[in-house]
Amino acid sequence: MVFATKSPATGKELGAVEATPLEDVAGVVRRARAAQEKWAEVPIAKRIKAVSKVKKRILERAEEIAQLVHDETGKPDVEALLGEVLASADVVSYWAELVTEELEPFEAEIDALSYPKKRGWVHRDPRGTIALIMPWNFPFALPLRTIVPALLAGNAIVFKPSEITPRTGELVAQLFDGVLPDGLLGVVQGGGDVGARLVDADVDLVVFTGSTATGRKVAHACAERLIPCSVELGGKDAAIVLADADLDRAANGVVWGAMMNAGQNCGAVERVYVDKSVADVFTAKVVAATKALRFGQDVGPLTTEAQRRVVERHVAAARAAGAEVLEGGEGIESEATALGYRPTVVKIDADDNALIADETFGPVVPITAVADVEEAVRRANASRYGLTASVWTADVRLGERLARRLRAGVVTINNHSFTGAIASVPWGGVGESGWGITGSPLALEHLTRPRLLVVDRNRAPRETWWYPYSPTLRKLALAFAAVRGGAASLGARIGAIIAVVGLLPKRMGELKTGKPRES
Ligand code: NAD
Numbered sequence: 001m002v003f004a005t006k007s008p009a010t011g012k013e014l015g016a017v018e019a020t021p022l023e024d025v026a027g028v029v030r031r032a033r034a035a036q037e038k039w040a041e042v043p044i045a046k047r048i049k050a051v052s053k054v055k056k057r058i059l060e061r062a063e064e065i066a067q068l069v070h071d072e073t074g075k076p077d078v079e080a081l082l083g084e085v086l087a088s089a090d091v092v093s094y095w096a097e098l099v100t101e102e103l104e105p106f107e108a109e110i111d112a113l114s115y116p117k118k119r120g121w122v123h124r125d126p127r128g129t130i131a132l133i134m135p136w137n138f139p140f141a142l143p144l145r146t147i148v149p150a151l152l153a154g155n156a157i158v159f160k161p162s163e164i165t166p167r168t169g170e171l172v173a174q175l176f177d178g179v180l181p182d183g184l185l186g187v188v189q190g191g192g193d194v195g196a197r198l199v200d201a202d203v204d205l206v207v208f209t210g211s212t213a214t215g216r217k218v219a220h221a222c223a224e225r226l227i228p229c230s231v232e233l234g235g236k237d238a239a240i241v242l243a244d245a246d247l248d249r250a251a252n253g254v255v256w257g258a259m260m261n262a263g264q265n266c267g268a269v270e271r272v273y274v275d276k277s278v279a280d281v282f283t284a285k286v287v288a289a290t291k292a293l294r295f296g297q298d299v300g301p302l303t304t305e306a307q308r309r310v311v312e313r314h315v316a317a318a319r320a321a322g323a324e325v326l327e328g329g330e331g332i333e334s335e336a337t338a339l340g341y342r343p344t345v346v347k348i349d350a351d352d353n354a355l356i357a358d359e360t361f362g363p364v365v366p367i368t369a370v371a372d373v374e375e376a377v378r379r380a381n382a383s384r385y386g387l388t389a390s391v392w393t394a395d396v397r398l399g400e401r402l403a404r405r406l407r408a409g410v411v412t413i414n415n416h417s418f419t420g421a422i423a424s425v426p427w428g429g430v431g432e433s434g435w436g437i438t439g440s441p442l443a444l445e446h447l448t449r450p451r452l453l454v455v456d457r458n459r460a461p462r463e464t465w466w467y468p469y470s471p472t473l474r475k476l477a478l479a480f481a482a483v484r485g486g487a488a489s490l491g492a493r494i495g496a497i498i499a500v501v502g503l504l505p506k507r508m509g510e511l512k513t514g515k516p517r518e519s
Pocket of ligand 1: 160197210212265
């Protein structure tokens, strides 16, 4: 099957892309698995050398990459340059520098008295073959955030880009041409059927980013197979604006946070709770900053027709509930595209409305005035999502206290959701925003698994806890329980220590002969 898409930016047909036949998916996984076994044996320094070459390739092809991302998603190319190209080059340097130390085995703590002459080390082994299933909204940066550390940690990857952005997906894989063993980074193209087939193939971990609805299906399929998965899903981020906030900065930040990538950002501001004493002034500033946005330069069109329909439906639901559309609230049709939607500001006071309860993923900022901080926190937390949140205040201490009460994976004070592009910090959510973690060494929790390796240099014929069991062993166990805190008094504890000292040689004798003593 061949699938083609039109550019949301220009309306022009983009070149057709061949979908991977479903029956070929297992073969791509098999090749990746075969390559991984050898790749895991390659010394880490050589893996770093190979993967690091990709940084230069990203930077040399910066304009071409940004242009392609623009053509496929419609986002301004400057957004692609900043948030996808530069951020991805940084991802390569960050992991190349860090990974050796992070993967270094560390000595496990094994109590030498209870377990004599044993030493253990914890190694971080690769998971094996990873299925990587990605969305279209950051089609270049998101896959690389996982591909780079996963490869460095010794994994193979089979990557399925979104069917909306298959060409960017192909380009991501091309960057690794000639630097990796054949098959180690496989690509399968297509829609949900190909994604589902990949999850069911012989993979060891699924790393999924996308909608909550699909993430639930993926998690279900992984549970059936008892393989782990990481799911990074939708969001409905709240920004809380307190009465003492710098309202100019707050308004500009909220507008950027809501409109960037035409609002098609999992961490976009999708709800604003502002103290009623400053609500009118703040809202006027948001409206002014929104009016100033230039279509095409600052905010592109929506990426898909389906997305535009969701935005229209949510704004209509808000209107029906009596909300006031202060700016925008309608499509923009130009010669180039029919997918434009005017950046929109809505004044609303309803928790069960689609615009407040569901992910909109469009350039719409709903503003709700609240009586106080407590109401703001309560309403911000009353969401099934929990990806990011922000608090805008001059009182940073108060901001920090509120941040700890907010149910979100990332909370920023006096900024919103800019950290997704930073390789060194964790990104992830709670609730229906999923449980994945990208960025920072914590990402390795998914991409590797611990292997404990223990070496025993004890030459005794038997360990204390081995056969034969005996009354002496039972007494010894009870004496240990008393020594470790079970004794009712200090005297009883001292008695237990004396008992241990007396019982141990008896037990040693039993272990030597293999015969229990009657006692
Ligand atoms: P989507 O769920 O429609 O698709 C995501 C991917 O899953 C695509 O590659 C798709 O082909 C594939 N897929 C579809 N059905 C599948 C199935 N049954 N089994 C396996 N794979 C399947 O999401 P989308 O529209 O591409 O992306 C937008 C969503 O992604 C938004 O909800 C957004 O919030 C979320 N997102 C989250 C983060 C995050 O970090 N939490 C980042 C970016 C986007």
